[in-house]
Amino acid sequence: MTDVAHTALGDVIGQRADGVIRFHAVPYARPPIGALRFAPPQPIEPWSATLDARAPGAIAPQPPSRLRLAMGDFNRQQDEDCLTLAIATPAADDARRPVIVWLHGGAFLSGGGSLEWYDGGRLAQTGDAVVVGVNYRLGPLGYLYWPGLGDGLMGIQDMVVALRFVRDHISAFGGDPENVTLMGQSAGAIAIMRLLDMPETNGLFRRVIVQSGPPRRSHDTDTALQRSRRLLELLEIDPDGADPATPLRAVPAEGLATLQMQIARENARFAAIDPAFPPLFAETGDVAAFSARVATACAERDVDVLLGWTREEMNAFFVADPAMASPDSSAVAAQFEALTGSAATIDLYRRLRPGADWRDLLGDLVTDHRFIFPAIGLAERLHALGRPAHLYEFSWAPAGSPWRACHCIDLPFVFGNRTAWNAPMLAGMTDADYDGLSTTMMAAWLSFARHGEPTVPDLVWPRYEPQQRPVMRFDTRTGAESDFSAPQRRQRSVIPY
Numbered sequence: 001m002t003d004v005a006h007t008a009l010g011d012v013i014g015q016r017a018d019g020v021i022r023f024h025a026v027p028y029a030r031p032p033i034g035a036l037r038f039a040p041p042q043p044i045e046p047w048s049a050t051l052d053a054r055a056p057g058a059i060a061p062q063p064p065s066r067l068r069l070a071m072g073d074f075n076r077q078q079d080e081d082c083l084t085l086a087i088a089t090p091a092a093d094d095a096r097r098p099v100i101v102w103l104h105g106g107a108f109l110s111g112g113g114s115l116e117w118y119d120g121g122r123l124a125q126t127g128d129a130v131v132v133g134v135n136y137r138l139g140p141l142g143y144l145y146w147p148g149l150g151d152g153l154m155g156i157q158d159m160v161v162a163l164r165f166v167r168d169h170i171s172a173f174g175g176d177p178e179n180v181t182l183m184g185q186s187a188g189a190i191a192i193m194r195l196l197d198m199p200e201t202n203g204l205f206r207r208v209i210v211q212s213g214p215p216r217r218s219h220d221t222d223t224a225l226q227r228s229r230r231l232l233e234l235l236e237i238d239p240d241g242a243d244p245a246t247p248l249r250a251v252p253a254e255g256l257a258t259l260q261m262q263i264a265r266e267n268a269r270f271a272a273i274d275p276a277f278p279p280l281f282a283e284t285g286d287v288a289a290f291s292a293r294v295a296t297a298c299a300e301r302d303v304d305v306l307l308g309w310t311r312e313e314m315n316a317f318f319v320a321d322p323a324m325a326s327p328d329s330s331a332v333a334a335q336f337e338a339l340t341g342s343a344a345t346i347d348l349y350r351r352l353r354p355g356a357d358w359r360d361l362l363g364d365l366v367t368d369h370r371f372i373f374p375a376i377g378l379a380e381r382l383h384a385l386g387r388p389a390h391l392y393e394f395s396w397a398p399a400g401s402p403w404r405a406c407h408c409i410d411l412p413f414v415f416g417n418r419t420a421w422n423a424p425m426l427a428g429m430t431d432a433d434y435d436g437l438s439t440t441m442m443a444a445w446l447s448f449a450r451h452g453e454p455t456v457p458d459l460v461w462p463r464y465e466p467q468q469r470p471v472m473r474f475d476t477r478t479g480a481e482s483d484f485s486a487p488q489r490r491q492r493s494v495i496p497y
Contacts, residue, residue: 005092007172010047014092015054019125023087023173024114025057028165029158031081032137037249038150041083041161058082059112060138061253063261066107066273069320071408072423074115080141080253083158085165086113086133088120089174095128096176098449101166101205102133103159105186105213105408107275109139109260122416127446130175134162140231140256143277145224149245152224152280156194163195163204181207181449185411187278189213189307194279196297197290203301207452209445210307211414212407214374215291218281227263227276234259270331271324271366273317287374295381304452305382306445308392308471309371314363316407316425324359332362339369379464389464390454395475396437398428410474413438414445433476440478 003021005012014023029041036042058079065071090097102118104111113133120131136142142155167177182205184192190213195201219227232239235255237247263276281290298305318324333343349361356364372393379389394410397403403425412421416438444454444461454461454472461480462470468482 005172007169011050012053013050018121020088020090020121023053024055025084026053027084028162029083033080040157056114057084059135061257062110062138063257065110067316070316070403070425082135084135087173088124089130090128091174093174095174097128097130097174099130099170099175099180100449101182103184103188103191105188108187108278109275116420119417130173139260140277143279144228145280146228156279167204180205183209185211186213193294196294207304212309214378215287215294218278224280230263271335291378292381295385299385299387305389306448307375310409311393311395311405313367313371313407315404318359318363319402327358329358332358380466383465390461391464392472395473413441416442
């Protein structure tokens with residue numbers, strides 16, 4: 001065996017350990033610096049000497065994570081020269097293994113595909129697969145919209161170019177370019193929805209795993225322009241001047257990363273968690289129409305879909321926010337009115353979570369409408385078009401944890417990287433809690449990546465259909481639940497997304 005991958009761009013040397021070879025910081029596009037800041041990603045140029053990919057590289061410039069109180073924190077070098085891949089493979093040979101491409105979460109403002117949390121070595125070794133983590137641009141550097149400067153989709157375009165690199169070169173790392181599964185969580189899962197809505201991604205992946213990120217609303221051009229104008233004002237750059245682009249390209253990256261948080265605070269709304277600079281989506285505002293386009297794209301391209309959520313997604317945000325410790329009851333009632341059509345729906349939610357306080361009720365409501373209903377709505381559309389979909393809910397949490405089964409708690413189980421996580425949301429977890437559940441989830445995810453069915457011995461995971469609405473529940477006792485939406489708070493014959 002060799003630790004060198006022979007790509008068409010040049011040779012790359014990796015680091016062998018734990019039964020896999022890790023190739024860190026493999027460039028897939030030119031550094032987006034100088035005149036290329038805010039520009040679409042440019043193709044990487046070939047190299048002559050062997051590229052040394054044995055040490056981690058930089059992640060995109062970013063502020064501290066909003067969820068560090070739940071997930072823990074990380075300390076990594078940051079630099080605009082960050083358009084790289086982290087590749088884990090059992091061998092750089094011609095075995096043509098299934099490929100999993102990972103798009104990290106972080107609200108399009110933090111995170112990195114090469115973080116130790118998302119090290120693909122365990123998945124690669126366990127499932128004889130190739131795992132690729134993508135670093136992409138974040139915040140204003142990735143999603144600023146200003147005519148003639150940035151189109152609001154630079155970070156999404158980074159992902160497209162990364163997928164093209166995988167198509168063209170992953171065979172040198174032992175992968176099969178015709179069997180690529182695109183996996184993402186939170187912002188990464190939302191990005192998958194956007195990528196499915198882009199004709200240029202046709203043929204770049206065969207399957208998708210969508211974790212806590214179904215179709216949802218995002219910015220239109222008017223809102224994006226307002227945010228960009230405000231950024232220029234905070235930088236004391238005249239937005240109506242002759243050339244705002246030149247001074248904006250000269251602003252230190254850390255300044256842009258910091259100011260986006262001020263803009264987010266200025267535009268904060270009760271119970272909302274949207275970042276200041278998400279990707280610009282076309283024809284937004286109607287989630288149902290966008291979901292229909294995504295489903296149609298999956299049907300036309302024969303894309304298999306696995307998607308799901310955690311039981312208390314919003315706890316990651318609400319428990320970490322002192323202002324949400326005791327939310328105003330009238331504000332909570334207004335949210336119920338806005339989302340369900342009646343404040344009286346509070347009584348149904350209260351019956352289904354005995355002893356709940358106002359924060360609990362609000363968390364259940366927003367989890368339903370932001371995560372669960374859109375995911376079920378997409379599955380309904382896929383079924384109508386004859387495409388299979390598999391749904392899951394991750395419900396496990398340490399006993400007595402205030403975080404419960406919050407946003408991101410499923411990630412350590414999917415990657416099998418318990419030792420990389422020092423996370424408050426996992427406090428109290430035992431080896432027995434972790435090992436069995438992680439082994440099951442990894443096996444299901446790897447099976448899906450290999451042949452489109454999340455098959456695990458002695459565990460039947462039915463495809464979604466609207467009569468029974470089967471959902472696989474991952475908990476202390478794992479199994480499929482039928483008629484998932486009817487006996488619980490999801491008592492609707494038609495999901496409103």
